[in-house]
Amino acid sequence: MRHRVLVAFLLTLIAGPACAGGSPPSVLVSIKPVHSLVAAVMEGVGTPALLIGGGASEHSYALKPSDAHKIATAGIVFWIGPDLETFLATPLANLAADAKVIALGHANGVHRLAARAAGLWTALPKQAAGGRTNPHVWLDPDNAIAMTRAIAAALSQADPARARRYAANAAKEIGRIGALDRRLAAELAPVRTRPYIVFHDAYPYFEAHYHLNAIAAVTVEPERPVGPRRIATLRDAIDAGNALCIFREPQFSPAVIQTLARGTAVRIGVLDPLGADIPAGPDLYPALMSALAGSLVQCLAAPNP
């Protein structure tokens, strides 16, 4: 009898994640690309909640009452950090003491690029050496891999009964990101030197990783109207043939892009750093990165008019 009890006890120990550890932690994620990585690590365990879906900007989201509830009831919150989702800094600071808040933009292994000034760029973005940095870190696949590791570590710490599942999912996701990266590098190679202008400075990590040739952003602060001097500088660059494409974003009004392009040969494309039109979930991250590469190649590879 005693022997049978011992066997039953041992069986519960080795049965693993399916029946161990109670319910998984309730997880909330700020933006779609990070949500995608978290969803991949949580596959088969649960689905993380998402704060900013749809076409809202990552910089100026207005929290709804239902969001306040989501935040208040979360056990773990993943976000990039106060330099990106500024609107979350105060609500997260007021969270219950036992809630975990993980700023993935500052996780181990995530490299940061220095913030760039307005004006025309003549070199690839530089690694940060103190000072302000650009917060759009997820658009470098190496950073996405480091973030995936940090997500698995945080989930395992909060939910040790499922640690092996998180580790296995993370390993699979890291393999998938590696394969995606190799495919995108090959796809983008033919347009590396082609000059283009982006709407806001959201892509330096993509640009640096794939050695692309962005020459300027229409705005450094997407919430502010673009001044006439800046428009004149960009217009001069376009008139001189120094940009083949100018990319608008679904989160912002394209009026200023049309002003810049009017009467010139510059082509207008779309880049979206968040994946507004891509369904949220584990497949969003590869779809988002593929869409960025696809838009760049489609616009920049077209023959000159």
Ligand SMILES: [Zn+2]
């Ligand atoms: Zn941004």
